[in-house]
Amino acid sequence: MTSSPFLNDIRRFMRTRGYSLSTEKTYVYWIRFFIRYQKLRHPKDMGAAEVVQFLGFLANDRHVSVNTQKLALNALAFLYNTYLESPLGDLGFQHANKPAKLPVVISSQEVGRILAVKNNRDRLISSLLFGSGLRISECLRLRIKDFDFSRRALTVHSGKGDKDRVTILSPSLQGNIEAAMASAIEIQTFRPRRFIPI
The missing domain is CATH 1.10.150.130 (Tyrosine recombinase, N-terminal domain)
Structure with missing residues (x-):
């Protein structure tokens, strides 16, 4: 057209x-x-x-x-x-309002059932999303240096608003995270060491 x-x-x-x-x-x-x-x-x-x-x-x-x-x-x-350089001025306009709806939040038991059917890699990704409050893109950009097991903390770089932040890290995931780190080091010897190979 x-x-x-x-x-x-x-x-x-x-x-x-x-x-x-x-x-x-x-x-x-x-x-x-x-x-x-x-x-x-x-x-x-x-x-x-x-x-x-x-x-x-x-x-x-x-x-x-x-x-x-x-x-x-x-x-x-x-x-x-x-x-057009012809200002509209004050329109006296009210934006449309839609009633707020409560989000549907799944329970811890439901999360557990979902994790149980995932493979090891996807289970770890989902556990980090759920436990540390990460977005998918943030999780897939994690580097080995972002994990601090002694403080049980995880550093997220360039998150929403291009800001860095520190969030919690569940100690129950440490073994699986260390296994993923070992795999990442082995697979990406000559590449930047991304935590989860994709």
């Missing part, structure tokens, strides 16, 4: 100002959606009232999440405030 000259110009505008490609794609998507919803009227001929109407449509008819609605608002705020 051929893009309009207007949308192409927005792309060029964003690229010359260093916006990321993902931001560019997201903003152009929502700007195109907005224009189509408003029956192909040019944004210069519209303003805050049409933006609020569109955001209401997303919440009430499309039942989008709050975060999706915020993305659409950010895209349209960029369109008017930055690209």
Whole structure:
């Protein structure tokens, strides 16, 4: 599908100002959606009232999440405030609200049953995820030097927000961890020593 000259110009505008490609794609998507919803009227001929109407449509008819609605608002705020230099001002707009739902949390017994059917490698990964509160990507990036058995601590580098943190390490996993370390050293003699070979 051929893009309009207007949308192409927005792309060029964003690229010359260093916006990321993902931001560019997201903003152009929502700007195109907005224009189509408003029956192909040019944004210069519209303003805050049409933006609020569109955001209401997303919440009430499309039942989008709050975060999706915020993305659409950010895209349209960029369109008017930055690209068209025609600030929307205070929209007096309330974000969509969805009732909070409690997460489903499995019990320790259920975790045990899951671990019982895994192979040694996956059981150790899952035990670290559950016991130390790691994300999968954090677990798979662990190095031998990140383990401190004397303090029962585990150092996570470049976690969420690119931050380092120290978390707990279950002493019951020490034997399995040391076996994985020995395997990693043997397999990766000439490579950086990643804790779990992948």
